[in-house]
Amino acid sequence: xxxxxxxxxxxxxxxxxxxxxxxxxxxxxxxxxxxxxxxxxxxxxxxxxxxxxxxxxxxxxxxxxxxxxxxxxxxxxxxxxxxxxxxxxxxxxxxxxxxxxxxxxxxxxxxxxxxxxxxxxxxxxxxxxxxxxxxxxxxxxxxxxxxxxxxxxxxxxxxxxxxxxxxxxxxxxxxxxxxxxxxxxxxxxxxxxxxxxxxxxxxxxxxxxxxxxxxxxxxxxxxxxxxxxxxxxxxxxxxx
Amino acid sequence: xxxxxxxxxxxxxxxxxxxxxxxxxxxxxxxxxxxxxxxxxxxxxxxxxxxxxxxxxxxxxxxxxxxxxxxxxxxxxxxxxxxxxxxxxxxxxxxxxxxxxxxxxxxxxxxxxxxxxxxxxxxxxxxxxxxxxxxxxxxxxxxxxxxxxxxxxxxxxxxxxxxxxxxxxxxxxxxxxxxxxxxxxxxxxxxxxxxxxxxxxxxxxxxxxxxxxxxxxxxxxxxxxxxxxxxxxxxxxxxxxxxxxxxxxxxxxxxx
Numbered sequence: 001x002x003x004x005x006x007x008x009x010x011x012x013x014x015x016x017x018x019x020x021x022x023x024x025x026x027x028x029x030x031x032x033x034x035x036x037x038x039x040x041x042x043x044x045x046x047x048x049x050x051x052x053x054x055x056x057x058x059x060x061x062x063x064x065x066x067x068x069x070x071x072x073x074x075x076x077x078x079x080x081x082x083x084x085x086x087x088x089x090x091x092x093x094x095x096x097x098x099x100x101x102x103x104x105x106x107x108x109x110x111x112x113x114x115x116x117x118x119x120x121x122x123x124x125x126x127x128x129x130x131x132x133x134x135x136x137x138x139x140x141x142x143x144x145x146x147x148x149x150x151x152x153x154x155x156x157x158x159x160x161x162x163x164x165x166x167x168x169x170x171x172x173x174x175x176x177x178x179x180x181x182x183x184x185x186x187x188x189x190x191x192x193x194x195x196x197x198x199x200x201x202x203x204x205x206x207x208x209x210x211x212x213x214x215x216x217x218x219x220x221x222x223x224x225x226x227x228x229x230x231x232x233x234x235x236x237x238x239x240x
Numbered sequence: 241x242x243x244x245x246x247x248x249x250x251x252x253x254x255x256x257x258x259x260x261x262x263x264x265x266x267x268x269x270x271x272x273x274x275x276x277x278x279x280x281x282x283x284x285x286x287x288x289x290x291x292x293x294x295x296x297x298x299x300x301x302x303x304x305x306x307x308x309x310x311x312x313x314x315x316x317x318x319x320x321x322x323x324x325x326x327x328x329x330x331x332x333x334x335x336x337x338x339x340x341x342x343x344x345x346x347x348x349x350x351x352x353x354x355x356x357x358x359x360x361x362x363x364x365x366x367x368x369x370x371x372x373x374x375x376x377x378x379x380x381x382x383x384x385x386x387x388x389x390x391x392x393x394x395x396x397x398x399x400x401x402x403x404x405x406x407x408x409x410x411x412x413x414x415x416x417x418x419x420x421x422x423x424x425x426x427x428x429x430x431x432x433x434x435x436x437x438x439x440x441x442x443x444x445x446x447x448x449x450x451x452x453x454x455x456x457x458x459x460x461x462x463x464x465x466x467x468x469x470x471x472x473x474x475x476x477x478x479x480x481x482x483x484x485x486x487x488x489x490x491x492x493x494x495x496x
Contacts, residue, residue, distance in 0.1 A: 014414040025424060059427060066423040074416045081325060168318035171419065172262035175310040176269060182306060183273045 002093065002101035009078055010105070015071060022067040023113035027120035029063075030056040034128050041128075048129035049138040050204035052121050060117060061199045062182075064110075064150065069157045069174035071109065075102050076161035076170065095237065096230045099162055106154045110147060118143040138204065145203035149214060152195035152221035159229050193217050195225070246337065246345040253322050254349065259315060260356065266307050267360040271368035274299050278372035278380070288459035292380045295369060296387060297454045303361050304394055304446040306426060308354075312402055313422035315353045316409035319346050320418075333491050343490035347406050347483065354402055355395055362391040390453060397449040400442035400475045403482035410486040413493055433464070439471040442478050 010016065030052050034041065044051050079085040079098075088098055122139045125131075157174050164170040181197035189210070192201065198221075201214055274295060281291035281298075289297070323329040332342060365387060369380040405422050412418040429444035433451060438444050448466070455463030 014416050018416045018420050022420060022424065059430075062427050063424060066427070067420065070416055070419045070423060073419070077415065166257070166318075167321055167415065168314050169258055169262065171317055172259070172266075172311070172314040175307075175314055175423075176262065176266050179266060179307045179310065180269050183269070183302060185273070185277070 002097045003104045006075075006101040006105045010075065013074055013078055015074060016109070019067060019071060019109040019113055020116075022063060023116035026060040026063040026113070027116045029059050030120055030124045034124050038128050047138060047204060048125035049121060049135065049142060050202075051129075052124050053142060053202045053204055057202050058200060061146075062178075064113060064117075065153055065178055065181075065196060065199050067113065068106070068110070068150070068154050069171065069178060071106065072102075072154070072157035072161045073167050073171045073174065075105070075158070076164075077167040080165045080167075089237075095233045099158065099229050099233070100226075102158055103155060106158060107151065110150055110154060114143045114147050114150075142203045145201075145211065145215070146199065149198040149201050149218050152198055152218050152225065155222055155225040155229075156195040159225050159232075162229065163232065189213070193221070195221055243341055243345065246341060247348050250319075250345050250349045251352075253328075254318060257318055257322065259318050259353065262314065263311055263353065263357040264360050266311055267303075267357060267364045270303055270307055270361060271299055271364050275368050275372050275375070278376050281380075282376075282378075284458075287461045289454075289457050289461070291378065292369070292382050293457045295372065295380050296365060296382055296390065297450065297457060299365060299368075300361070300390060300394065300450050301447070301454065303358075304450045305430065308357060308361075308394070308398065308446060309401060309405075309426045309429075309443060310423060311357055312350070312354055312398075312405055313419060313426075315350055316405050316422070317415065317419060319350060320409050321415075329491065329494055333494055339491045340487035343410065343487045344483070347403070347486075350402055350406060351399070354398060358391050358395050362387055390450070393449050393453065394446045397445040397475075400479045400482070401445055403479045403486075404442045407482040407486045411489050438464075439467075439474050442475070445475065 033056055034052075041051050041055055046054075079088065089095055118139050121142075122135060125135050125139075156177070157170075160173050160177075161170040164173065177194075177196040181194055181200065184191045184194060184197050186192060186200075192198070193214075198214065198218060203211055206214075278295065281294045284291065284294050287294075323332065333339065366381060366384075369382070373380045404425075408418045408422050412421070425443050429441065429447050432438050432441045432444045433448045438448050448464075451463050452465050455461050455465065
């Protein structure tokens with residue numbers, strides 16, 4: 001019930017078109033890059049998907065994460081803007097259900113965005129590199145990994161958005177977090193576990209062990225943020 | 241009402257918005273990696289840049305590429321939301337004030353926020369350079385005049401970009417689109433500064449200017465230099481165009 005309600009809430013806010021457009025924009029990046037300077041990449045001896053992701057994923061992930069931050073701020077802005085959240089709080093449902101409804105919607109939109117991007121990567125590897133049957137499996141693996149690592153930042157930005165009543169505060173904190181993520185050194189494993197830095201990771205070319213660690217860390221972060229949100233809502237409710 | 245008092249009223253409106261705190265935190269976070277990685281500044285012989293110059297320019301490049309434009313997008317959201325959240329804009333529009341002046345007053349506030357953030361970055365530079373000097377036993381602190389000249393260059397070159405962001409937030413009523421377009425337009429500026437048509441893209445100006453300063457300071461590095469002739473007229477035209485369109489469009493949706 002909560003999920004379909006969330007879908008209705010974002011209907012006229014431009015949320016869905018923004019995600020579709022953002023996904024398309026990120027999907028254009030590898031195509032443009034290959035169209036303009038394919039000679040830089042064709043000579044490299046590696047799996048096509050890995051070459052493409054190494055060349056373009058930083059920018060695509062950046063677009064994705066900015067989209068997530070803006071989307072999360074918007075979702076809670078519709079609640080806070082005209083005190084709609086107070087009406088939601090009077091309903092006989094838990095306030096945390098609101099949050100998890102929004103998480104579900106965000107998850108769905110992340111999947112949509114990643115499917116668009118995966119299609120573009122698959123197209124690039126078929127068009128500029130030789131087509132093999134392994135490409136699809138590779139793309140699926142990479143984008144499944146990307147989805148899992150994207151979730152902590154999605155939950156994190158929704159958490160920030162639910163804490164702050166004003167949109168610019170949550171957007172400001174989100175932007176600062178994204179900026180921090182771009183400044184973190186990539187060599188350090190502990191620092192790259194920062195939720196907003198995780199989406200920049202690439203599956204292809206990462207040792208299986210490290211990838212596994214990242215996935216475990218992502219799951220742990222998701223659980224921690226979920227618990228933190230529930231606790232925060234309980235505390236805030238008791239002080240209101 | 242005089243323009244000056246309009247501007248001071250706009251400042252009063254954002255007094256409790258905590259935006260200065262956000263801008264300051266961003267400026268502090270910017271310099272943290274520079275302090276921890278201060279020793280890397282000594283390995284720049286290939287570029288031919290002195291460690292203290294490298295320390296300053298790397299920090300400023302980090303600011304000009306993402307943090308500063310993104311913070312300015314947040315500031316435009318703030319300026320718009322304070323008016324729209326409780327229909328304050330309707331009260332403002334009912335006053336006998338020219339809407340264009342109101343729009344320009346808000347733009348002046350945006351310029352002031354931009355100046356504040358750049359100033360904070362410059363001040364934090366001195367703090368972090370002092371800390372790095374203590375840690376590395378090497379004087380990283382440059383002449384204040386030089387630092388403020390670089391900071392001023394970033395500010396002046398950012399004015400067309402600010403005008404464009406202001407246009408976005410005035411003309412596009414759906415918040416997610418104005419924010420999304422603003423943030424998404426920052427990302428490709430890294431690519432655009434390497435093309436010949438960089439001067440048509442206002443979001444890349446601050447980054448381009450600071451990159452060319454890097455090229456000047458690093459003797460062995462050959463970055464594209466600022467050419468004033470196509471750039472200045474184009475920048476002025478973009479600024480005037482963005483500002484005049486936003487002045488025309490300001491409050492239109494509410495007055496219908």
